[in-house]
Amino acid sequence: MSEILYNNKRNNKWGVPMENSKNEKTYETLRDMIFNGDLKKGEKITETNLANTLGISRTPVREAIRRLEQEKLIDNNRIANPTERDYQDIFEMRILIEKFAVAKATQFFSPSDIEELENYVEIGYSGELEAKMDVNKSFHEKIVNGTKNKMMIEYFNQMQSIIYLFRKTVLSYKRPGLIDEHKEIVTAIKERDTERAEKLIVEHLKADLEFGLYYLRDDE
Amino acid sequence: MSEILYNNKRNNKWGVPMENSKNEKTYETLRDMIFNGDLKKGEKITETNLANTLGISRTPVREAIRRLEQEKLIDNNRIANPTERDYQDIFEMRILIEKFAVAKATQFFSPSDIEELENYVEIGYSGELEAKMDVNKSFHEKIVNGTKNKMMIEYFNQMQSIIYLFRKTVLSYKRPGLIDEHKEIVTAIKERDTERAEKLIVEHLKADLEFGLYYLRDDE
DNA sequence: TATCTCAAAAATGTATACAAATTATACTTA
DNA sequence: TAAGTATAATTTGTATACATTTTTGAGATA
Numbered sequence: 001m002s003e004i005l006y007n008n009k010r011n012n013k014w015g016v017p018m019e020n021s022k023n024e025k026t027y028e029t030l031r032d033m034i035f036n037g038d039l040k041k042g043e044k045i046t047e048t049n050l051a052n053t054l055g056i057s058r059t060p061v062r063e064a065i066r067r068l069e070q071e072k073l074i075d076n077n078r079i080a081n082p083t084e085r086d087y088q089d090i091f092e093m094r095i096l097i098e099k100f101a102v103a104k105a106t107q108f109f110s111p112s113d114i115e116e117l118e119n120y121v122e123i124g125y126s127g128e129l130e131a132k133m134d135v136n137k138s139f140h141e142k143i144v145n146g147t148k149n150k151m152m153i154e155y156f157n158q159m160q161s162i163i164y165l166f167r168k169t170v171l172s173y174k175r176p177g178l179i180d181e182h183k184e185i186v187t188a189i190k191e192r193d194t195e196r197a198e199k200l201i202v203e204h205l206k207a208d209l210e211f212g213l214y215y216l217r218d219d220e
Numbered sequence: 221m222s223e224i225l226y227n228n229k230r231n232n233k234w235g236v237p238m239e240n241s242k243n244e245k246t247y248e249t250l251r252d253m254i255f256n257g258d259l260k261k262g263e264k265i266t267e268t269n270l271a272n273t274l275g276i277s278r279t280p281v282r283e284a285i286r287r288l289e290q291e292k293l294i295d296n297n298r299i300a301n302p303t304e305r306d307y308q309d310i311f312e313m314r315i316l317i318e319k320f321a322v323a324k325a326t327q328f329f330s331p332s333d334i335e336e337l338e339n340y341v342e343i344g345y346s347g348e349l350e351a352k353m354d355v356n357k358s359f360h361e362k363i364v365n366g367t368k369n370k371m372m373i374e375y376f377n378q379m380q381s382i383i384y385l386f387r388k389t390v391l392s393y394k395r396p397g398l399i400d401e402h403k404e405i406v407t408a409i410k411e412r413d414t415e416r417a418e419k420l421i422v423e424h425l426k427a428d429l430e431f432g433l434y435y436l437r438d439d440e
Numbered sequence: 441t442a443t444c445t446c447a448a449a450a451a452t453g454t455a456t457a458c459a460a461a462t463t464a465t466a467c468t469t470a
Numbered sequence: 471t472a473a474g475t476a477t478a479a480t481t482t483g484t485a486t487a488c489a490t491t492t493t494t495g496a497g498a499t500a
Contacts, residue, residue, distance in 0.1 A: 277485040
């Protein structure tokens with residue numbers, strides 16, 4: 001399992017994320033248990049149980065659960081089992097943010113920013129499956145970070161957990177053309193062609209969703 | 221102080237918000253203390269102190285603080301003191317959402333939906349200051365709810381707390397033309413003129429922000 | 441005076457005990 | 471049998487005690 005942290009850590013006074021030790025670790029553990037299926041979709045959970053399983057008290061479990069509820073990985077004392085509609089909603093929101101972000105990118109990205117994106121494309125072609133997944137995330141993250149809008153970036157990051165679950169479920173990083181589309185987007189950014197970049201990223205995200213939903217429908 | 225609940229309640233299995241008693245009440249109390257200035261912007265807070273003040277244990281205070289952190293009303297053990305930049309970021313996000321939402325409204329709002337909006341405009345003209353504030357919120361909320369996108373609606377609601385703080389600080393509901401703009405937007409929706417409605421709401425929100433920032437600059 | 445060090449104080453993190461609420465189960469009754 | 475009801479079991483909410491970390495502040499030293 002990859003080491004990516006879809007994080008939401010609280011910051012200390014220097015703005016540096018701190019390890020709230022148990023709290024933080026519990027959150028990560030539970031999140032990973034959801035991702036890798038140790039905790040199954042729709043499964044009922046209790047604080048008591050999880051605390052026993054992890055050999056700690058309910059207090060840190062409680063806080064971890066609250067965070068996971070925030071990210072919609074837990075809902076109503078159950079492990080999330082997002083519906084098609086849930087995914088559509090998320091992608092609708094994502095499209096709004098990323099369309100805005102890519103426009104900023106065409107206006108403001110420096111050559112080195114663009115180089116970074118090209119690098120992700122490169123790895124997307126050549127890397128292992130695990131690397132592909134990471135790099136796909138980095139690609140979109142890089143673009144969204146370009147908004148420099150703290151709130152927007154935070155909301156985007158919060159959505160990552162569900163998006164990760166989606167990708168994992170439907171293996172959508174295997175979708176044909178995915179990296180080609182990334183490449184085209186970078187080209188549009190490079191050419192400072194805002195409208196084209198917007199159009200491309202919207203299509204890219206819609207294709208992603210459609211591909212995913214197609215396989216999701218078999219699963220359930 | 222108005223009774224509006226910028227809520228984020230957890231739901232029970234029937235989807236009905238439940239009163240987590242102390243937890244919920246503590247959240248509301250603290251939020252209102254922030255809104256009405258009992259807790260001042262930038263003021264340092266501690267769980268211990270608040271618990272003593274409210275005459276309860278730290279546990280529910282803790283959870284309430286977490287929720288307020290989520291809404292950015294508390295940050296880093298201090299009552300929030302948003303910067304101009306923070307407000308700009310929020311409005312950037314808001315514009316994205318509301319522009320999308322108003323487009324949906326022009327496409328899908330029924331006569332009775334539109335009537336509801338007209339009603340808010342009416343009260344906006346005739347009502348007391350308190351009512352004006354409520355109705356302004358209802359107006360925008362109605363439009364955003366029209367997206368029927370749960371995630372979008374939730375994020376929008378989360379932003380309401382900071383937006384409320386902003387309005388309260390700068391009395392932006394007193395802005396000249398505010399209700400006229402609402403009226404124009406309703407007209408555009410009624411005429412199913414998507415582009416015009418989008419344009420108007422974006423201008424409306426930008427004007428709101430500018431007006432607010434103008435007065436905010438004096439304050440600090 | 442400035443800043444450094446270290447102990448005391450205070451705050452937060454975590455565990456645990458108890459209370460209140462919810463859920464499950466066995467029994468009753470129609 | 472189905473539906474309802476009362477009680478037991480479980481679970482979550484809240485308080486409290488203790489552990490660990492962070493902050494404060496007094497005194498030492500340059």
